[in-house]
Amino acid sequence: MKQKQSQMHAPIRIELQAKRKRQPLGEPPDLAVRITNVSDKPVWLVGVLPGSEGLRYPRYEVEIEGPSGPAVQPFPEGLDYARGLRPEDFVRLDPGESFDPQQGKGFVPIQQLAWFKPEQPGKYRLRLRFDASAEDEREWLGQTYVRDRQQVERLLRQVPKVAVESNPVEIEFEAAGTTGRSEAEIG
Secondary structure, three states, X not given: OOOOEOHHHOOEEEEEEEOOXXXXXXXXXXXXXXXXXXXXXXXXXXXXXXXXXXXXXXXXXXXXXXXXXXXXXXXXXXXXXXXXXXXXXXXXXXXXXXXXXXXXXXXXXXXHHHOOOOOXXXXXXXXXXXXXXXXXOHHHHOOOOOOOHHHHHHHHOOOOOEEXXXXXXXXXXXXXXXXXXXXXXXX
């Protein structure tokens, strides 16, 4: 059994990057997500899967602070599904290598970001938490049949049991017509 690691000694780092610092109100944030292996050994990880927002591990959870406090965005019905974990859901990262956990075969966008469309103008601060700390494999496997279960279990034993948070990102959401580029940006 692997021991859980603190964020300071975690073999991975997760980063958020705003593609635009100002965005139109009512649109989801335009963000890039990157997980990097900061250790000197290869690591195995799992990207964002259906159910990764609380139904299964790994968990990708978003914290959003708006101008009036914590922003909560309800999910539409039907996002309560966690298919079985598959060998192709695992990504091997060599030292220094990165990947976007939303990009790849079988991976999905982080739903809390995809469905978040602020209605109140102002600055929003976002942070992403990646949690792979569950020791019990049943918390990872999903709700449907797991094919190649022995291979999945072998790969799961190689995933570092960590929970890490990204850097905070601040985005200003503005009413239509106020997100144009300044003269300095046009140049």
